Amino acid sequence: MKSKPAPEKGQIGNAERDVIALGIAIAAIILFVGTGGTIMPQIVRAWMGHGNSPDLLLTNAVLLNIALLIFGWRRYKDLNHEIGERRAAEERARDLAERDPLTGCLNRRSGPPAMEALRRELSGTSREIAVMMIDLDNFKQINDLNGHQTGDRVLTAVATRLQEALPESAILARIGGDEFACAMPFDFGARDHVDDVVAGVIRHVSAPIELNNMTVEATVSIGLAESGTEHAKATAEDAETLIHRADIAMYHAKKRGRNRSFWFEPQMEDELRFRNELEAGIRKGIAAGEFVPYYEQQIDLESGKLVGFEMLARWQSPQYGLVSPEIFIPIAEEIDAIGILSECLIRQALQDAKQWDQSLTLSVNISPIQLRDPWFAQKLIQLLVEAGFPPARLEIEITESCLHENIGAVRSIVSSLKNQGVKISLDDFGTGYSSLSQLRSLPFDRLKIDRSFVTELSGEANGKELVEAIVSLGKGLSLPITAEGVESNDVLQHLQTMGELKGQGYLYGKPEDAETTRRRLAELNMLGDSAGAPTALASEQRRAS
The missing domain is CATH 3.20.20.450 (EAL domain)
Structure with a gap:
């Protein structure tokens, strides 16, 4: 699922409503109709030798009218070209602002709004969304041992594998570093289907990656949160809240080993809050x-x-x-x-x-x-x-x-x-x-x-x-x-x-x-x-x- 482009506005909108070019074109047409009907027959008869030369003032007016028409046409063509260039530039700027340049996924800025749009779209239907937080377990070690260039290639390969393993209707975003977020729709009560998708993601992503005559293995920890639970409804969750809960579940999975996944449970949030209190208490102590x-x-x-x-x-x-x-x-x-x-x-x-x-x-x-x-x-x-x-x-x-x-x-x-x-x-x-x-x-x-x-x-x-x-x-x-x-x-x-x-x-x-x-x-x-x-x-x- 791709995010829809924003409505055009700003410089493109002003260019499409260029009053000067429009006024010149309308004036040239009116002038040509007004003078051309009178002076053109006289010019033709003069060229054929059957009449006197036309009035010089009217002739100059017709020539000016023709010049205005040419100017207006050129202005119109240039304006259309400029609009096309500006529109392409804004599309590229929007793409850079909304897409991660390394993996091509949505980024932290555009991912959550797209997930929220999907959640709102499914609200009131028999379908819900499951949000996943996916984190590479040993990515720092890959970077340290093989260099950041290899790390970038691993991230690109992982993003490609995620897109292959996820349903077409899913939204995939790179939240930062080696973390990805995904939202996918599923039928209410069909958690088993989501679990099957997650198992496929783990299996597909953790397969060896061949890079420059070397093999790299990247395992993942996945946390999940769904919008259809009673807890979620009671707290009026949005996409950001679901991402936060999936992140808590992912941290829970990471503590228990690699290539694991856990669904968010309310007590996990209590455990994390207690952990944060312990951290603050240690520093203070x-x-x-x-x-x-x-x-x-x-x-x-x-x-x-x-x-x-x-x-x-x-x-x-x-x-x-x-x-x-x-x-x-x-x-x-x-x-x-x-x-x-x-x-x-x-x-x-x-x-x-x-x-x-x-x-x-x-x-x-x-x-x-x-x-x-x-x-x-x-x-x-x-x-x-x-x-x-x-x-x-x-x-x-x-x-x-x-x-x-x-x-x-x-x-x-x-x-x-x-x-x-x-x-x-x-x-x-x-x-x-x-x-x-x-x-x-x-x-x-x-x-x-x-x-x-x-x-x-x-x-x-x-x-x-x-x-x-x-x-x-x-x-x-x-x-x-x-x-x-x-x-x-x-x-x-x-x-x-x-x-x-x-x-x-x-x-x-x-x-x-x-x-x-x-x-x-x-x-x-x-x-x-x-x-x-x-x-x-x-x-x-x-x-x-």
């Missing part, structure tokens, strides 16, 4: 100091002695109470707030750990997002200098997934921290795809076995063989091992048979806030002098400055 470190004990499994703590983040929200990191960490990463959040927590944790016995270590988890920052090592070292905290007591934990994003950047950061005496451990080992060459090339100080393997030690699964294999690998690489998820005596007993290990888990107590941790250490007589002598790193930094 960072500034207000609502995020605090909690500490989980790390125990030497052979002697049972407390040897350190792992710092875990908690959000003490006035609105939501104590919030788990599983909720706010992913959101903080998505809104690019994880860096400042982590720095605030580490700064506070270093001050807390200064009061502990010098034998106790502090472990801190680092987000993969932070390792994309080339200045991360310098920022962390600056925090150590500000706190006067010994680098040898700090252990940074990074996950295996970090090794696959940018191994060069990770190696540079790890080396910088190691040079200052900071320990580096590989967290959640066994859940990723790190190779032995990476373990040997990166200067790790410790491996941490993921809790999912450790908890299997208490069952009949083959968890024991896997944990033993990881422990043997650590011994072969001269890397100490820490086991997470020690939650029962049965698990502890299995681990104690595997050699010198550190362990942590709920068997030794849940993570505690700074004050509770301080009281625990006071009972164990493991509090140190918080105003001790400056560390070697701090002294070196001061001398360098």
Whole structure:
């Protein structure tokens, strides 16, 4: 379905009503009729030699009349040509204003009005419209790996495939970037037909795209909203509202994997609103100091002695109470707030750990997002200098997934921290795809076995063989091992048979806030002098400055 051209107006309308050209033409005709009937016979008889020469004044009037007729005709032809040129120019301008130049689809300006016109046209009939929001899942990766020129070709190919897979009556618009919107009519209650179309779109679009002797695969996430639901009628929806709801459903589909589609449900909007509230709350909470470190004990499994703590983040929200990191960490990463959040927590944790016995270590988890920052090592070292905290007591934990994003950047950061005496451990080992060459090339100080393997030690699964294999690998690489998820005596007993290990888990107590941790250490007589002598790193930094 194509949008109708707008009524002609402006310069074209003025040209079609050119009063001067019209007046000249009418005057020339009247003058010719008035003078030609008298003077023309006289001119003819004079030319044939049968009469006197015509009156000079009348002859000049006839010649002037002929000139006016020629002028009027030329003016008329030029005017028609000019009107044609202007009309073509306005058509091109309208097309540029309403069409996406890359894909030829309607654009963000013209797409929604065309969809709204379709909705109004179907209003009161037995037909409704379904609006789809279609988003390419991995388009940024395609651009980054192959260049923007290849990305443009992929978008063009996807637009062509969408037009082929959609019904002729559908309206397709490129909303922006790698997002497309579509509206198609369907019979009321015939959602199955729309689902079949969507399945065809996913199948057709996600087929490999051959470009310049290379193959590109683009998957899609699709959200749908329809105009015929009771919720839609109750809220007096228009095309923009349906696009917004389809966008919410598309976001819902994207969170659950690739090549998926979901119909909009009212609770999705509530979830998105809650998500937006969480985002605002996180930003506000960072500034207000609502995020605090909690500490989980790390125990030497052979002697049972407390040897350190792992710092875990908690959000003490006035609105939501104590919030788990599983909720706010992913959101903080998505809104690019994880860096400042982590720095605030580490700064506070270093001050807390200064009061502990010098034998106790502090472990801190680092987000993969932070390792994309080339200045991360310098920022962390600056925090150590500000706190006067010994680098040898700090252990940074990074996950295996970090090794696959940018191994060069990770190696540079790890080396910088190691040079200052900071320990580096590989967290959640066994859940990723790190190779032995990476373990040997990166200067790790410790491996941490993921809790999912450790908890299997208490069952009949083959968890024991896997944990033993990881422990043997650590011994072969001269890397100490820490086991997470020690939650029962049965698990502890299995681990104690595997050699010198550190362990942590709920068997030794849940993570505690700074004050509770301080009281625990006071009972164990493991509090140190918080105003001790400056560390070697701090002294070196001061001398360098």
